[in-house]
Amino acid sequence: MAGQLEALGHPTRLALYRLLVRAGPDGTPVGRLQDALGIPASTLSHHLSKLVGQGLVTRERQATTLICRADFPAMNGLVGFLHDECCADACAPVAADGAA
Amino acid sequence: MAGQLEALGHPTRLALYRLLVRAGPDGTPVGRLQDALGIPASTLSHHLSKLVGQGLVTRERQATTLICRADFPAMNGLVGFLHDECCADACAPVAADGAA
DNA sequence: ATAATTATTCGAATAATCTCGAAATAGGAG
DNA sequence: CTCCTATTTCGAGATTATTCGAATAATTAT
Numbered sequence: 001m002a003g004q005l006e007a008l009g010h011p012t013r014l015a016l017y018r019l020l021v022r023a024g025p026d027g028t029p030v031g032r033l034q035d036a037l038g039i040p041a042s043t044l045s046h047h048l049s050k051l052v053g054q055g056l057v058t059r060e061r062q063a064t065t066l067i068c069r070a071d072f073p074a075m076n077g078l079v080g081f082l083h084d085e086c087c088a089d090a091c092a093p094v095a096a097d098g099a100a
Numbered sequence: 101m102a103g104q105l106e107a108l109g110h111p112t113r114l115a116l117y118r119l120l121v122r123a124g125p126d127g128t129p130v131g132r133l134q135d136a137l138g139i140p141a142s143t144l145s146h147h148l149s150k151l152v153g154q155g156l157v158t159r160e161r162q163a164t165t166l167i168c169r170a171d172f173p174a175m176n177g178l179v180g181f182l183h184d185e186c187c188a189d190a191c192a193p194v195a196a197d198g199a200a
Numbered sequence: 201a202t203a204a205t206t207a208t209t210c211g212a213a214t215a216a217t218c219t220c221g222a223a224a225t226a227g228g229a230g
Numbered sequence: 231c232t233c234c235t236a237t238t239t240c241g242a243g244a245t246t247a248t249t250c251g252a253a254t255a256a257t258t259a260t
Contacts, residue, residue: 006109010248014102030207040250045208047248064206064257075182082179110218130237140220145238147218164227164236 004078007054012039013047020057020070027060027069104178107154112139113147120157120170127160127169 008014019036020028034044048068051057055074060067108114119136120128134144148168151157155174160167 002109002111002114004109005105005114009102009104009106009109011102012248014105031205034207041207042209042251043249046250049208061256066207079179079182082175082182112218131235134237141237142221142239143219146220149238161226164234166237 001078001081004054004056004074007050007056010047012037012043013051016044016047017051017056017070020068021072021075023070025069027067029062029065029067031065033068101178101181104154104156104174107150107156110147112137112143113151116144116147117151117156117170120168121172121175123170125169127167129162129165129167131165133168 008017015037016033019033030041030044030048033048034041037044048057048059052059056071056078058069058071060069108117115137116133119133130141130144130148133148134141137144148157148159152159156171156178158169158171160169
């Protein structure tokens, strides 16, 4: 679980992940991400691999391009963990139902 | 914001933070944390400083001991960010009220 | 088969993080 | 004032992350 937090705890990777989330279920080709972030392809691929390795992003081949997508269930799990494990019962404002 | 995620993205610091959250508003003395984690005092202090530096933990002097507390508003902010910025409108299951 | 395009893997330099012991600081007790 | 407990800061070593260019693999078009 710490691995997922660490993966998002890097400016470039957080921006990358945000781009992917905003793109929604359609996903985004790697080339577009590279163009948006303005970093070398190898660096981007490195970060992308870290995100994929933590299950936060999925990659799918589509002809010559690779489509990347944010893994929403994984993000839900992470947010749920932070809310459930870390916030215990001391912070209610996020979820209204206290069915812990 | 990435800084907060990075701070939590380390096994020792995540365990540390969890301990603090579970302790609730009463907080926990550093010595107790050290005893629970079984790491040298200097290492613990180093990690603790990182957490404090990111605003996730507060330290308060109480006689000779230092009481540490999790900063719940900060955690709420972080969870809110992940839910609001990153999950956009693609994952509803965490909060029932869609009053974004 | 050859070439062109897309993205990853390899290799190495740079930089940052993590860990820990020893010394320093803060506060209270005798 | 001196000692004692609790915690941090300092300094160094080892480990790991980050970055990027060059080379490689996968896919399609000619």
